[in-house]
Amino acid sequence: MVENMKGKIRVFCRIRPMNRTEIARGDSTIVSRLDEYSITVETARGQREFQFDRIFDTQCSQEEVFQDTNRLIQSAIDGFNVCIFAYGQTGSGKTYTMVGDKHLKNPGIIPRTFNKIFDIIHKNEAKFDIKVSAYMLELYNERLQDLFVSPAEAFSKRIEMKKDKKGLVFAQGAETKQAASPSELFALFEQGCANRHIAATKMNVESSRSHLIIGIMVENRNLTNGTVCYGKLSLVDLAGSERAAKTGAKDGQLKEANSINKSLSALGDVISALSSDQPHVPYRNNKLTQAMQDSLGGNAKTLMFVNISPSDCNVEETLTSLIYATRVKAITNNAQRNMDSKEIAQLKEIIVKLRSGQPVEEEDVQ
Amino acid sequence: MASSYSQEWRSVCDTFRNAQTLSDIESRKDPENDPFRSKYKARDLLKEILTVLKSFDTGETEDDDNDAECQTEEPVDGGKGEACGRRCPGDSNAGIRAAKLGVIEYYLGVNHVETEELSAGEEHLMKCMKLLDRCTITQENVSLCIQARNQLGILWAGRDETEKAQGFLETAESIYIRYMKEDGQPPMDLTEFFVGEEDQLSQQERTKRFELAYTHTLYYLAQVYKNLEQFERAGKYCHSTLQRQLELNQFVPLEWAINAATLSQYYITKTRYMEGRHCLAAASVIAGLAGEVPSEAAAQESEIEYEKREQLRQKRAEIARCWIKYCLNLMQDAKKLLEDNIGELDVDRQAELSRVRRNEEEERERERKSTVLFSSSDTFDSICALEDKVSCIFPLDFEEARAVFLVGQNYVGQAKEYFEMDGHVTDHIEILQDHSALFKVLAFFEEDLERRCKMHKRRVDMLEPICKDLNAQYYLLVCRQLQFELAETYYEMMDLKLAVADRQDDLDAHTVKKFNTLCSASMKYYEKFLDTARSPDGKFPDKLEDEVLRPALVAKFRVARLQSKLISASPTVQIENLSRSLEAYRFVVQYCEENPEARPAVETELELSEEMVSLLPIKINRIRAKIAVN
Numbered sequence: 002m003v004e005n006m007k008g009k010i011r012v013f014c015r016i017r018p019m020n021r022t023e024i025a026r027g028d029s030t031i032v033s034r035l036d037e038y039s040i041t042v043e044t045a046r047g048q049r050e051f052q053f054d055r056i057f058d059t060q061c062s063q064e065e066v067f068q069d070t071n072r073l074i075q076s077a078i079d080g081f082n083v084c085i086f087a088y089g090q091t092g093s094g095k096t097y098t099m100v101g102d103k104h105l106k107n108p109g110i111i112p113r114t115f116n117k118i119f120d121i122i123h124k125n126e127a128k129f130d131i132k133v134s135a136y137m138l139e140l141y142n143e144r145l146q147d148l149f150v151s152p153a154e155a156f157s158k159r160i161e162m163k164k165d166k167k168g169l170v171f172a173q174g175a176e177t178k179q180a181a182s183p184s185e186l187f188a189l190f191e192q193g194c195a196n197r198h199i200a201a202t203k204m205n206v207e208s209s210r211s212h213l214i215i216g217i218m219v220e221n222r223n224l225t226n227g228t229v230c231y232g233k234l235s236l237v238d239l240a241g242s243e244r245a246a247k248t249g250a251k252d253g254q255l256k257e258a259n260s261i262n263k264s265l266s267a268l269g270d271v272i273s274a275l276s277s278d279q280p281h282v283p284y285r286n287n288k289l290t291q292a293m294q295d296s297l298g299g300n301a302k303t304l305m306f307v308n309i310s311p312s313d314c315n316v317e318e319t320l321t322s323l324i325y326a327t328r329v330k331a332i333t334n335n336a337q338r339n340m341d342s343k344e345i346a347q348l349k350e351i352i353v354k355l356r357s358g359q360p361v362e363e364e365d366v367q
Numbered sequence: 368m369a370s371s372y373s374q375e376w377r378s379v380c381d382t383f384r385n386a387q388t389l390s391d392i393e394s395r396k397d398p399e400n401d402p403f404r405s406k407y408k409a410r411d412l413l414k415e416i417l418t419v420l421k422s423f424d425t426g427e428t429e430d431d432d433n434d435a436e437c438q439t440e441e442p443v444d445g446g447k448g449e450a451c452g453r454r455c456p457g458d459s460n461a462g463i464r465a466a467k468l469g470v471i472e473y474y475l476g477v478n479h480v481e482t483e484e485l486s487a488g489e490e491h492l493m494k495c496m497k498l499l500d501r502c503t504i505t506q507e508n509v510s511l512c513i514q515a516r517n518q519l520g521i522l523w524a525g526r527d528e529t530e531k532a533q534g535f536l537e538t539a540e541s542i543y544i545r546y547m548k549e550d551g552q553p554p555m556d557l558t559e560f561f562v563g564e565e566d567q568l569s570q571q572e573r574t575k576r577f578e579l580a581y582t583h584t585l586y587y588l589a590q591v592y593k594n595l596e597q598f599e600r601a602g603k604y605c606h607s608t609l610q611r612q613l614e615l616n617q618f619v620p621l622e623w624a625i626n627a628a629t630l631s632q633y634y635i636t637k638t639r640y641m642e643g644r645h646c647l648a649a650a651s652v653i654a655g656l657a658g659e660v661p662s663e664a665a666a667q668e669s670e671i672e673y674e675k676r677e678q679l680r681q682k683r684a685e686i687a688r689c690w691i692k693y694c695l696n697l698m699q700d701a702k703k704l705l706e707d708n709i710g711e712l713d714v715d716r717q718a719e720l721s722r723v724r725r726n727e728e729e730e731r732e733r734e735r736k737s738t739v740l741f742s743s744s745d746t747f748d749s750i751c752a753l754e755d756k757v758s759c760i761f762p763l764d765f766e767e768a769r770a771v772f773l774v775g776q777n778y779v780g781q782a783k784e785y786f787e788m789d790g791h792v793t794d795h796i797e798i799l800q801d802h803s804a805l806f807k808v809l810a811f812f813e814e815d816l817e818r819r820c821k822m823h824k825r826r827v828d829m830l831e832p833i834c835k836d837l838n839a840q841y842y843l844l845v846c847r848q849l850q851f852e853l854a855e856t857y858y859e860m861m862d863l864k865l866a867v868a869d870r871q872d873d874l875d876a877h878t879v880k881k882f883n884t885l886c887s888a889s890m891k892y893y894e895k896f897l898d899t900a901r902s903p904d905g906k907f908p909d910k911l912e913d914e915v916l917r918p919a920l921v922a923k924f925r926v927a928r929l930q931s932k933l934i935s936a937s938p939t940v941q942i943e944n945l946s947r948s949l950e951a952y953r954f955v956v957q958y959c960e961e962n963p964e965a966r967p968a969v970e971t972e973l974e975l976s977e978e979m980v981s982l983l984p985i986k987i988n989r990i991r992a993k994i995a996v997n
Contacts, residue, residue, distance in 0.1 A: 079903050080840045143674075159673075164792050168838025230840065268586060269622070271593045272605050272629045279632040280692035283625050283685035295792045343709040343862075344928065348975050355982040 011054040012305045014040060015066065017094035018059040032309060034058045053307070066098065067113045069304070073234075074117045076302050078131065078219050080230030084296055085110065086305040088239045093308040099238055110306075111190065111215070111236060115183040118217070132220040135186060136175045137193035140292055141211035148193035149176035155196070162292050167231050170295040172216065190215070213238040214292065235296050379419055383561035386412040390478065403482045410478045417471050457505030466508045467560050469498040473515055480522060492519050509546045510554045513539045514580050520587050529594045536591060539584045553577065575615065582611045602633055606739055613653070613743050621682045624654035627741070628689040635696050640759040642738060643693055648753035649741040650686050657682075684785035687778040691801045694757070694775030698768055698808040701761035712811060720763055731760070768812040775805050796845055799829055803852065816870070820863040826856050839899060847899055851918060854892035858925065861885035861932075879934050890929045893922040910962060917968040920955055924972040927951035927979070938994050942987055949983045952976040
């Protein structure tokens with residue numbers, strides 16, 4: 002499944018170092034980096050290989066990991082639509098990659114992004130007037146929740162993704178807050194996280210089962226000629242990909258026993274996978290896709306970080322709906338052959354005539 | 368037997384019931400930090416039962432001989448029946464005892480699997496199988512035989528040992544088939560071994576549970592075959608699973624409908640339109656069973672009603688989209704068969720295919736009868752009725768094509784009702800693109816050139832406003848697709864206008880103007896498309912990205928063609944047009960010189976561009992000479 006995404010999304014894989022518990026336990030590493038683009042995983046059945054657009058191993062620093070994201074941020078400011086996803090099990094290093102460690106001694110993608118945005122703004126102060134605003138949402142159990150308001154208030158609000166007059170997708174019903182500095186943005190982010198935590202505890206929500214969506218909107222006014230362009234950067238922290246296991250029964254969705262395999266709800270996954278070029282695939286759990294679809298729609302600037310732990314690799318297929326949203330789409334079908342052929346046949350005729358010195362008018366040739 | 372036995376037995380049954388309750392019901396309430404609490408308790412109870420059962424054995428004498436015999440047999444998996452000679456009858460005392468032990472081992476196995484202790488789980492399940500292997504397959508143990516293998520299939524699949532899983536599941540499958548053929552009586556359910564007489568299940572209930580177990584077998588096999596990449600087989604098993612769900616009334620309408628609709632899309636990729644149509648018709652009918660759509664008012668009032676309304680409307684719209692693809696692909700596949708090498712309808716092929724079709728009538732009837740049909744008595748008629756509304760054979764002429772087109776267009780309307788532009792931009796546009804494609808392929812069948820042109824005009828009217836409206840950077844890919852499509856459509860229209868004029872031998876000023884307008888419009892969109900490749904400061908990249916490479920060079924090539932097609936009486940204007948044309952051809956040639964790796968992508972266009980680069984200057988000079996003379 003990860004393979005399917007690659008033409009459209011760039012997928013970076015990051016392997017975290019073994020943690021103390023694992024070392025103490027004497028766990029062995031089953032993941033190793035083969036070369037810049039591949040890793041191997043030792044499974045009971047032998048070695049399996051996975052390809053990615055880049056591999057970051059345990060030695061790579063936060064700064065190195067952020068380097069490739071740099072250009073994307075510039076794109077967002079230039080008026081493009083950029084999406085960065087993080088995916089992996091809880092404990093695989095997702096939060097470290099996206100946020101960083103406690104006290105931010107080693108900041109991750111999000112704080113660096115905040116800084117970078119304003120770096121660029123300052124650099125271009127003379128020529129561009131750039132405004133930044135943000136919204137923060139949680140998607141849990143098919144419901145979008147605003148994290149910039151108190152959980153009580155959020156519960157009663159309904160949020161829908163809509164397209165505004167400028168053609169950008171925004172979350173209708175969600176609070177959008179302006180920010181004039183990285184620290185302001187970060188403060189908003191922390192507030193959102195706090196709200197998420199409160200809500201989670203109160204409603205017994207497993208935060209590992211919800212998706213976090215941060216939308217940063219950039220309005221870029223060219224002071225020289227007055228043109229304005231709008232860009233957006235979406236940072237999405239995807240729900241943990243760990244197996245539902247014991248929680249299956251709690252879910253109420255699985256009709257048989259708890260293993261995912263036992264539920265016929267996986268039948269849809271099987272059917273969808275029968276052929277890689279099915280004309281239309283109706284996705285089932287698609288609130289995530291709905292929420293992200295138009296954000297992903299058409300733009301070519303998407304980056305996915307896949308975090309894995311070295312002692313357990315679980316590159317599972319929970320991203321089915323996202324994959325369909327980002328299937329490689331050609332600009333034009335190759336089945337334009339008939340038009341080419343007619344046109345090319347015409348042109349060949351003209352060339353023959355020209356070569357033989359005959360006068361030829363286009364409209365004579367049909 | 369002594370009353371103490373009955374009392375003991377009753378307590379065993381109670382223990383069993385408690386174990387089940389703990390495992391199935393109480394476990395849902397277990398806390399996050401102790402999620403397997405109830406399951407562990409259940410496990411202890413099951414182990415108790417096992418001990419008690421084994422202690423019962425020491426009391427028995429008459430069947431000991433049989434047991435001894437049976438024990439000399441090698442435990443065999445494969446359970447293909449009496450291959451190894453003497454086995455106890457499944458319904459003898461020994462057989463039943465084995466089954467009882469087997470059931471407990473089974474539940475212990477499942478318990479361990481559910482608490483993520485796979486090895487222990489495997490051990491118990493294998494013990495269960497060994498117990499049963501000593502017996503013939505009968506009404507008493509057949510369900511257990513199948514379910515144990517289902518579990519082992521899942522277990523091994525979970526360990527990535529797909530072939531092993533396949534082995535167990537295929538055996539389960541053959542056990543079922545054989546049992547149904549040779550016996551067929553509603554088998555005992557696993558739970559019935561530990562209930563009192565009064566709580567035995569009805570025949571109906573027994574059948575229901577047994578059939579469910581087999582449905583699972585098929586369902587797991589579908590997954591296994593998919594993992595083995597035997598997609599044809601997997602598809603067959605998906606189909607069978609769906610069909611059984613329907614037949615046995617074990618399905619959730621919307622979920623079933625979406626699965627059937629998705630399966631139809633698979634069939635379409637295999638050009639199996641009869642099966643595809645059947646799946647879609649069934650999907651539509653079953654989706655209808657999901658209930659009434661709550662009104663907008665009701666949805667405003669209640670969150671639940673809102674969700675329900677959303678769900679129903681969306682799923683039905685998704686099914687409509689699958690129908691659109693069906694119609695579109697049916698027509699497009701027909702076109703592929705009918706077109707000649709420049710994309711026009713070849714009347715000879717058309718005649719040939721008609722002939723073949725007539726001959727194959729019988730073949731098709733036979734095929735239809737052998738297809739696994741989705742049938743439950745009430746829905747069968749509705750499904751047939753829906754199928755009758757659209758063909759599943761390739762349309763060979765305009766009338767037939769139009770019939771399919773109209774069905775497709777109807778579904779476009781339905782899909783757009785839910786997938787409105789605001790809120791579903793990408794989906795809405797995809798639907799419009801499909802609608803445009805429907806017109807395009809219908810035009811292929813249309814003989815009258817004027818009417819053909821009108822169809823293309825419909826496409827332009829549909830797509831142009833959207834193209835203007837969309838934020839090009841945000842919806843980059845979609846904009847590019849639309850621009851390219853509009854450019855091509857205007858090109859088609861331009862060609863048709865000329866062809867019409869030619870036939871009437873009438874190229875008046877009005878037509879020329881119309882022609883040039885269309886020509887310019889086409890160019891405009893190719894240029895717009897090319898603009899999307901530029902950097903923010905307007906520069907064209909030195910090196911084009913992969914996904915843009917061929918389309919961009921083709922766009923340049925077409926602009927070159929179009930420039931030279933513009934009609935003008937004025938030689939000065941002619942020179943100007945041809946110069947621009949030359950410039951565009953030069954661009955293609957130059958780009959390929961500087962980026963040789965691009966050559967394979969545009970071989971033919973490059974070749975012709977090179978020719979034109981050498982020939983056009985001559986033509987331009989000729990015109991200049993004419994001006995000089997005059």
